[in-house]
Amino acid sequence: MAARRYRSGNQNSVVEKINALLPQSQCGSCGYPGCRPYAQAVAEGDAINKCAPGGEATLLALAELLNRPKVSPDTSYGITQPERVAFIREEDCIGCGRCLPVCPVDAILGAPQYMHTVIAAECTGCDLCLAPCPVNCIDMIAAPEDEPIEKPSGQRHSKVSTSELAPTTPVQPCIRCGLCTDVCPASLLPGQLHWYAQAQKIDMLATLKLPDCIECGLCEHVCPSNLPLVQQFREAKDSLNRHADEQAKAARARQRFELQQARNLRLQETRSARRDVRLLTIKEEMAKKFSASSVKR
């Protein structure tokens, strides 16, 4: 309960939204002691072009969020560098520990008289550790390519590692080779289904029994043109369902209309029958009255 009470600010506030766009390097280049104070200042009206590590991207995002004019980055607060991390040259490091308290994100691992090293995954490249080092053993190097996706602290180095993904294969048009038809375990005709799905011919898809497709993916696996058949068939099944729903709805509407027509007709006939009966009664009464009056005279 205490944690909930002391949670950093209202999640929906403007300051939080601005802070979410900042790179969280906590470097202080903007003149404020961290990203959140800067966010607060921006919310109160300070210029949005002071963040050097964020660069053009952050500037545009802030301009979009706050509906302010897009200005160019203010280079007096620093130049946007490509992403870099600090690297301690271990042969020169004397273990003095002066870099440890300076790092805003606590990315340097070490203790006095022990070897220091920078946790590259946590380093935001703010350059603050360079100044205190008495032996100049810290270099700024280019950020390594393969970084973990999950970062406990900020969002800055959230590059997705793509080295483990399989290369995408280009999709080419169907060449009607028939391999898909040979492998389908449900004895369907995936080639035909593909052509009809492309042409959106719903009735032919139903005739070819598309709902019986078990989406096993064998047809897609053997296809030499790398067609995304399973995805296409799923979409086609959705079209089929929508079409069936529309038809059912139309049938119901037609039925309701016809019933209503019949009902109105019945009502009209009842009314006119009643009117006729009433008219007849009135006529008789009138006739009686006139004949009575004529008799009176």
Place this chain on the structure above:
Amino acid sequence: MQLVLLACVPGLFALTWFFGWGHCINLLWACLSAAMLESLAVKLRGRAVLESLSDGSALVTATLLALALPPFCPWWATMLGVGFAILIGKQLFGGLGHNPFNPAMLGYVMLLVSFPQELSVWGAPRGHDGAVPPGFLDTLGIVFLPNQFSPDAWSAATALDVFKFREGLTVSELWQTNHSFGAWGGAGWEWANAAFLAGGLWLLMRHRIFSWHAPLGMLGTITLCSVIFYDGGSSSSLGSPLMHLFSGGTMLAAFFIVTDPVSGAASKQGRLIFGIGVGVLTFVIRSFGGYPDAIAFAVLMMNMAVPLIDLHVKPRVYGTAPKRIVPSQSTVPSTRQPDDDQP
């Protein structure tokens, strides 16, 4: 594709042995023209040239056309045929996979109808009467310089042609007097057909690149028709089963033309019907029509019928009861359960 080309090699050997270098020269020239014309067409369509050529389909079309054309066919006719096949038969419809007709057969029919004379210069087969096909340079001259070199010294009608227009001879008389006939089919042609049969069976059984339905349908139907109409070899006989199977382009068509998946039917039962249709039409045109060999016309006509076959022939889906499916239905089934709430 490479396997298909490889399977044509025995047939090519047989044809070259019996009819000379004409087929080889035509093949190389056709492949060259095909590569050039396909590159041109693909470039005009704005697509990657190397990708489109690398699937080898243009080369297969050129090879099949060259094997179907006579050995002394002039170079411009071959080129015209290949051009028509590739540009109009394939690229105009959208490239590989989109053509409704078999491009090789389309090219052949166009040439046959437009240039009947050039397409009837067949060679006399190497045979018992001492006939020898022309040498390499002679054939080059005939093919590429048709005005200067004439193939008359070596040309003869094909076996089917002789058979069709035999004017009252019985079959056995014909066999004895005419040198166009070998042991059971046309001389030379029977070996070529046997070689294509071997190549086709190799593709079918060893590599399974097509199913047996279309070839069996076609060959079975031709056999059946010729058996039904067999009258013991009289002067009006329509040909024995062996004669039909081993003359002309029967085996080439059975294993290399009707098995084309693009212009053939989608389902296996459909392919069987396609093969049967080709067989029937081949027999009918050969026997009662104007052309001695009718495979190309039969194939094109069945290509036209393929959409109809695909509409009505649908294999039974696994797990469903075997009953006929009517194509046009008033209510479209869906994967949802029918809802019971009434309005």
